[in-house]
Amino acid sequence: MTAALAVLAGLTAAAPATAQGRKSGPLPAVTPVAQTATLFDDEEGGNANADDPAIWRNSADPDRSLVVATAKQGGLRVYDLGARQVQALPAPSGPGPDDSPGRFNNVDLVHRMRLSAGRADLAVVTDRGNDRLRFYRVDRDRPGGPLTDVTAPTVPPVFSASQEEINDQRTAYGLATWTDKATGRSYSLVSRRHETRLALLELTAAPGGTVGYRLVRTLDLPSSFRLPNGTSWSPCGEPGERPQVEGMVVDPADGTLYAGQEDVGIWRMRADLTSAPVLVDRVREYGVPATYDENTEECTPGADPGFGGRRLSADVEGLTLVDEGDGDGYLMASSQGDNTFAFYDREHKDGHDAPEDGPRTATGFKFVDLGKVLDALDD
Template sequence: MPSIRSTRTASLTLATALAALLATVPFPAGAAPLGALPAVTPRAETAALHDDAAGGKADADDPAIWRNAADPGRSLVIATAKQGGLRVYDLDAREVQSLPAPAAPGSGHAPGRFNNVDLVHGLRLSSGRADLAVTSDRGNDRLRFYRIDRDRAGGPLTDVTDPAAPPVFSASQQEIDEQRTAYGLATWTDQATGRSYALVSRRERTTLALLELVPGPGGTVGYRKVRTLDLPASFRLPNGRSWSPCAEPGELPQVEGMVVDPANGTLYAGQEDVGIWRLRADLTGKPELVDKVREYGIPATYDEATDKCVAGADPGYGGKRLTADVEGLTLVTESGGDGYLLASSQGDSTFAAYDREISDGNEYEGGFRVTAASPALDGSEECDGAAALAAPLGARYPKGLLVVQDGHDSPEDAERPSTGFKFVDLRDVLDAVGD
């Protein structure tokens, strides 16, 4: 979120300036003004989380939706709260469980910080098959695993992380403390082999890692690294110049939002200041850019004194749909291969929908905003994580649910940093993008 990462502040400053410029100039053919996007409104919202000492440093980030096959109306939303750990909500957005992130391993070290979350269904453990919530612990550079048992006394999630699980990227505690650690996360089960994996990105780096999930003793879960891949950090523009996104010295353009299409093993990865990549989930083959952010190719220099990027003239090589950062990738998977890839355009608080079909080049299908339903139920601004599930979830969400993070919640005490999650009927989203 902008409040905890200085380069995000720089990026959003550039994005705000660009949005102001776009409002004063004609739009190219096929591009709609930002205000013309249709609006959808949430049905419910979670209680605000507060990223301060009194709030337990809880900062909403990324959700996942677990469907209760036996009773869909009693499904759950599992969401990260960074240093505040995990939150579990029912479909009325009421909290049913809160789990803390691990404490710091010692004085002077970083505490646990849960960044992204995803699900694995029916993973074979030594204690039997189980559905799992998997989260990236940025503070400790590890993955953590939670077994899901909807009716378990004490709450549906139980920590089943193998204590021997190693750091994902770091070779020592000193490296972990530098916090170039596990960041974005997406899970994937290979339909050909039945093996389950996690794809993990590295904070302030372009690296992606493929980790195979493996059962440990006593019903625990660990992982082993299969391979890594580095996305580009600089790009050759049509004018022959080389361009890299503006950042603090030493930082590279990171990935956070990721999702895998289970039907074909395709990974979509959002490189925040660049665009959306499409590549094989096994991290082989050549990545392709599906779309670029508007700021792509704009020269900018980081000013340490102001903690801002000073932008030059726009050469016109960027996209038309996404304003940096690109975040919150999720899939709406419908039968026959139909559906959408949804992306949060964080810089202008909109969402873009792309055709799920690769044969159509993941063509842009439309966009929408999540706006206030009432004075008491606001919309979503600067959305980070998002999750969609196109399946019946009881009477309230018969076509499914979209959960989006709200980077600026509006509680009664507006002076405290506050975030949360909004629950949107997926029917409204499908109507907005023309389904």
């Protein structure tokens, strides 16, 4: 197996392909080549819930590449390309017994960042429980495991002003990393849970080979939208919660950030957050009025006015890039509402879908041959 791999987080039970259009016929389906051991989101299972993966490519020996994946309160899991676990790292506890525990939400990679101890590849993680970023140095052949925690002990909360705010959990959530080609500086873009805010953080070398960060700027996406019929619409949710972003990715070719606002769609903007965001695709539910029911904690939708998109069903979840060289390739988006994936040409807004799936909550990661995915797109 090579490092040409897509890793998908989802429930371990297999689901058949669904026929939801693609000009004609069913959506293409690709069978996983490997699957991790099941994680369980309960006390016996260490409250581990498979969520977000990143693939670290071993340039010297691609077959010895690694998948770094978050398991929320269960911390981090590291797998080889055969989906075998090679390391498990716990999330840190909260500062006090009554404070929120660490909860790792998203992970991304930074390559060859200059630290005081030399250049290193880093896995960067949002610790949603503590509202901080955490950093792990990648060393494939280290005897104790390939990841070593190199988080500077003084890193501040990303969004919160106090521990009380942290405990409310409007904290660091989605994540993308970016290295500016012009300056060589590395950054993380972080979204805030239950809010529309994005933050740009510059990653900094700290003493002892550790890593910290500083806030550069923030940007707030809209939470209310003007519809073509002249009315105003906001996605339905619990009172006080705004439509959050989770999935994000930066195109290194031109520094473009794509951000998935879960109940709205996919935004495009400059990764330095200095341009006006453009909504490039909408979820099917965009513009549908809905009423929140406090008893069921669910939204009851009204009539669809027909302003939504065709490819995505809320939530828009993960985003990643498939690079085919010379600026060619795809933006890949997971459409959680219908268990499919949408692919968008990086130059032309087009795409079609391929499926993914779902009583103790059992989750895991499926390893898919990326070559077969691309072949399915061309069929």
